[in-house]
Amino acid sequence: MNRILITGAKGMLGRALMEQRPSQYDVLGVDVEEVDVTSVRDVRRCLAGFRPDAVIHCAAMTDVDGCETDPDSARRINVEGTRNVVEACGDARLIHVSTDFVFDGRRTTPYAEDDLPAPIGVYGSTKLAAEDCVREAAPDHAIVRTAWTFAPWGRNFVLSILRAAREQGRLRVVADQVGSPTYAPDLAAALWRLVAADRGGTFHLVNSGVVSRYDFAREVVIAAGMGDVPVEPITSAELNQPAMRPPYSALANTKLPALRHYREALADCVARLGGPDLEAH
Secondary structure (H helix, E strand, C coil), rough: CCCEEECCCCCCCHHHHHHHCCCEEEEEEEEEEEEEECCCHHHHHHHHHCCCCCCEEEECCHHHHHHHHHHHHHHHHHHHHHHHHHHCCCCCCCEEEEEEHHHCCCCEEEEEECCCCCCCHHHHHHHHHHHHHHHHHHCCEEEEEEECCEEECCCHHHHHHHHHHHCCCCCEEEECCEECCCCCCHHHHHHHHHHCHHHHHHHHCCCCECCCEHHHHHHHHCCCCCCCCEEEEHHHHHHCCCCCCCCCCEEEECCCCEEEHHHHHHHHHHHHHHCCCCCCC
């Protein structure tokens, strides 16, 4: 296996995958400017031209509220886009990135890979439909669910908290959403190991540890040296967001080696940012 194609290569995870691409692989990263996954023609032309041995499919509409308010776009990108990639793969192996939002969050212990999905919103529903498409049509595949991804770049919870702490001087963060923070560079490294291992099935990959959004926000500002910024706990209902979030969506890695604790990863993330000055980010 030598030629690897990455869709969504300019996204948070895609960038981490590109930064860590192993030298033994010929890796091509594409994003919507090069290949619109909703275009059958674009996808077929790309895969026919590059002829990958494996595809890591990261491209998706991940804006949870945007999916809820524009379900047609969510289905076109997350479901039809995935179907286009699957059908163009042929014999190439497909590694499909999915989400904790395929679960309803009604339990109080981490979800294992074999637990029954039950999404409560458009984002989770479209990602589950994409999973089903992969299972039905991609003979050689791995589905990797992850959660609460953060990195020193892109749009994510950690950067949003640090910007709000700097600009507003106080924070209001939901305390009734619990999950598994996952550092994109750690996830990328694990995905490259999965490529090398050539294993198939459904996997969960998150950093170790379970935390509420509120407690995670407190840890973020402390890690960045802004521990004096007050953080007020609120409920999800107070935010009045278009999409419901699973109240508990922590994932259990039961099939692959556990990743390090999210606190260690958070420290690395903040160190890469250079402290609380986020003007360049």
